[in-house]
Amino acid sequence: MPIHTRIIKADQDSPDPDAIHSGAEVILSGGTVIFPTETVYGLGANGLDQKACLKIFTAKNRPPDNPLILHISSLEMLDGIAVIRDNGLRRKLARFWPGPFTVLLTKTDAVPDAVSAGQPTVAVRMPDNRLALDLISASGVPVAAPSANLSTKPSITDSQHAIQEMSGRVDLIYDSGKTSFGLESTILDVTTSPPRLLRAGSTTVESLREVFGEIEISEAARGTVESDVAITPGMKYRHYAPEKPFFLMESVDEFRRLENLDTHGLGILAMGADEVCSSDQCLRLGSLNDLRQIGHNLFSAFRQLDQSDFTMAVIHPFPEYGYGLAIMNRIRKATGHRVVSVEDILEISGDLKKL
Numbered sequence: 001m002p003i004h005t006r007i008i009k010a011d012q013d014s015p016d017p018d019a020i021h022s023g024a025e026v027i028l029s030g031g032t033v034i035f036p037t038e039t040v041y042g043l044g045a046n047g048l049d050q051k052a053c054l055k056i057f058t059a060k061n062r063p064p065d066n067p068l069i070l071h072i073s074s075l076e077m078l079d080g081i082a083v084i085r086d087n088g089l090r091r092k093l094a095r096f097w098p099g100p101f102t103v104l105l106t107k108t109d110a111v112p113d114a115v116s117a118g119q120p121t122v123a124v125r126m127p128d129n130r131l132a133l134d135l136i137s138a139s140g141v142p143v144a145a146p147s148a149n150l151s152t153k154p155s156i157t158d159s160q161h162a163i164q165e166m167s168g169r170v171d172l173i174y175d176s177g178k179t180s181f182g183l184e185s186t187i188l189d190v191t192t193s194p195p196r197l198l199r200a201g202s203t204t205v206e207s208l209r210e211v212f213g214e215i216e217i218s219e220a221a222r223g224t225v226e227s228d229v230a231i232t233p234g235m236k237y238r239h240y241a242p243e244k245p246f247f248l249m250e251s252v253d254e255f256r257r258l259e260n261l262d263t264h265g266l267g268i269l270a271m272g273a274d275e276v277c278s279s280d281q282c283l284r285l286g287s288l289n290d291l292r293q294i295g296h297n298l299f300s301a302f303r304q305l306d307q308s309d310f311t312m313a314v315i316h317p318f319p320e321y322g323y324g325l326a327i328m329n330r331i332r333k334a335t336g337h338r339v340v341s342v343e344d345i346l347e348i349s350g351d352l353k354k355l
Contacts, residue, residue, distance in 0.1 A: 023135045047068070047144035048142065100128065101125060102124065159173065159176050183327070185201045187201065195208075245311070248317060250317075267312065270315075
């Protein structure tokens with residue numbers, strides 16, 4: 001049976017206390033709330049309530065072995081959910097929190113299996129968003145929350161997309177406009193030595209190395225492979241994908257070759273940076289001088305593809321440093337690791353037109 005979804009308008013930077021109280025009531029009664037963070041919208045429930053967390057999986061059609069992130073509003077909240085033996089680690093976390101940074105820690109018995117997917121670890125972060133922090137504080141419990149989209153679809157960065165996609169599946173949605181970053185948090189496993197990057201995100205590896213020292217970058221973080229076991233979100237399953245076929249061009253040069261053709265006539269939406277997109281037919285994501293802007297526009301571009309009359313889309317590769325590492329992680333996952341040349345894409349386009 002569909003759920004009656006309540007929609008509340010709320011300012012992300014200065015939310016009304018009544019709006020926060022309404023969300024906290026839902027959390028504490030075992031319900032589900034979609035709320036903005038600085039990265040993407042999250043689908044939240046009481047992170048200490050197994051039954052409430054299971055509702056997240058139902059609402060998203062999410063596989064049960066894909067763990068959740070616990071969102072906290074203070075460092076003190078860590079003590080009930082994770083084992084922290086090193087005060088030096090607390091100081092390091094404080095350098096990045098609140099912010100788009102998730103850390104993998106050894107969990108306590110208070111963390112339900114639904115959150116950890118049966119793993120001995122738990123992923124935790126403190127979002128840099130006033131509405132999110134106030135909601136967690138008012139609830140008085142960590143809030144478990146993956147991205148607020150149906151499983152495999154692009155993450156949601158605009159409340160209007162959340163309302164369109166998730167109404168009838170959750171109890172409450174905050175209508176709060178667009179998020180500021182647009183790509184999910186970075187995930188760092190600090191249970192290993194050296195720490196291991198599990199998901200590239202909105203906090204750069206370069207900034208983490210300044211505090212944590214050496215960091216191993218897993219292939220899963222680059223998005224070049226899928227993990228057999230998901231110890232954190234984004235490691236095992238196809239993510240972020242538009243419904244229509246989507247491909248990564250082999251190189252910028254190949255992208256430019258394709259763009260010189262009539263891509264609109266071929267039913268192909270080309271996406272890329274301002275400096276690479278020379279055609280009016282190309283959907284421009286922003287400047288290469290501001291990769292954060294490109295990341296911010298990425299998921300909305302995926303959704304724009306699905307709402308368009310194009311039959312497929314292509315995108316060129318981006319530099320894999322700084323924010324570009326996260327961008328390429330999302331692109332590889334969204335395209336299903338399908339890398340093509342101009343000849344490949346023309347053949348695919350012709351085959352689609354025969355269907």
